[in-house]
Amino acid sequence: MTAVQASDDTYHTNGQHHFNGKAVYHSNGTQNGGSALPAAFSKDVFSHLTLFTGNTMVTGTTGLLNSTAKKSNQELVSAIDHTLNWSLESAQIHGHAITIADNATLGPLEDDRSKYEITVKLFFLSPHGSSEPLSVDHLHNAIQQLEAALSVTSGNLKIDHFILAIPNQTFDENDLDSSEIDQFTEDVQTLYLPIWKRLSELQQTGRIGRLGVSEFSKQQLEILKAAAVQVGAAVPQINQVNLQDCCVLPKGLIDYAKAEGIELLTHGDSSDILPKSTLASLLQPHLPATSASLLEPNFVLKYSVLITSRGLISRKGYIVDAGSE
Template sequence: MTAVQAPEGFHSAVHGAVHATNGKQGSSPRSRTAPVAFALEPFSHLTLYTGNTMRTGTTGLLNTTQKKSNQELVSAVEDTLNYSLETAHISGTHITIADQDARGPLDSDRAKYDITVKLFFLSPAGVSTALSVQHVDEALGHLDAVLHATDLVIDHFILAIPNQSFDENELDDAELEAFAQEVQQLYLPVWKRLSDLRTGGRIGRLGVTEFSKQQLVILKEAALAVGAVAPEIDQVNLHDCCVLPKELIEYAKAEGIELLTHGDTINILPKSTLATLLQPHLPVASELSLSPNFVLKYSAVLGGRGLITRKGYIVDAVAA
């Protein structure tokens, strides 16, 4: 696919004009020495598909001494802005920047892959708004667009709610009550939607991240009350994983919950980080201080061979 062609199956939200700039075509090296023509446009909606971080060097070069990091995402976004901005698709004030090399179907049969998605909902600290069901659908639509798939089945789906961090201390009654309310008011609609996808076969196993045992119990109760499934995965940080509370381990075992590891920071893409990343490329959009709605991280692993063939991020942000 050449850089200026509108790819088939591109996400439906992106219609219209395709900006071709600089007259540069073809693949690597795709570095840019002059600003793009649309650098100063006041974009209020940004969608970004990073490259395959396994093949851009991004993942391999991470500094593994950090137990929690968003370095991979930051490097991947930076890389995409550096090398894929020219081929951005612009529709009004919505800009979609996609690394074209990362797009395309999986190489082998779908059945050979283990596909994992982690969807990070982002909202500024202290702001309590219900997670948007629409964002779930949009995020999955973007994933289908990246992998040239239709209703791709996701083997592991992990929901990361904003600002959730693992707390090994027991919650007191007031905290428990507060968390139960948050679940009811902020998370349950999205959980119900994911549960429906799980029941419908679109999602294999559905889980959360950074939940304590008490929080898992609360989510389970709330979910069952509305006919949704209980969490089947709890992803905890690498740093904590060798010293996890016994109650959590026992509860997980009893409930059949997989305890998996991860190395992500709690807030994977702060607004200020995004602004800094955009500044050199799209200074006006940067000043608009786009606020990330969600970040979707995906990976495709050929399970039998233990090979990671695809890994990337999808970022969606709007002006508040």
């Protein structure tokens, strides 16, 4: 996995030795069923974290809590917790950046790529009220990290379905009023269009198949389409809606989607999939100094790999990226 390789430096932090970017542990305690207590990280403060969960289909962290019957981030929380408990000892370090990966269940696909269908959902986790456009750099990093998780050469990964989840977006079956329409139109132009244009370029080069969004109403889809057409970008082809937000999809949305060729899908993801406080509480037993810092989640990438001939998911996992200013 190229993304989790560290430099060949040997260095010291707080009296602990690190060789080849990998922490050396002391067997002075146990944590969570016998895994080593990471004494080497007890006082280290990391300004960047990348965490690759294992394949939740085999680690036991996939379950009904993340089905369409519930809206929950429990699967992600369980997967992060499992990875911290069992994979921290193989963490890779670059300066003040740490990468933690469940390498036992990552790696190349078992069969020819044509036999699989890869779906990605990228959750941007900008703070509420942020006026910064969604980061194209974060998008590039997310794709590179997925390539690393699947052991694909950089630039060669084909994503069949890509869903963009914008921050703080929840589905509203009611029509927007004029002020809400104006605000969403401004947000699309200033916050979302740059990254949508980049996704469209990746689609045009064949690196992405179908593009979609999550929790958009009919009016919001219309606004995004109008803005995209104006700049020659792709129009949305998928819209995910959580039925816990809306028990029955509005007829107007259904009719619009049918007319525009937009596939409506349901999902069970929480709109606030990884709050800063949740990440801090997960890190605290393992990276106590880091968990007390200003580490903010940047994005969560959720991916699944479907065996098309059998209709079965063979892989499902998450990539978490967080940093401090």
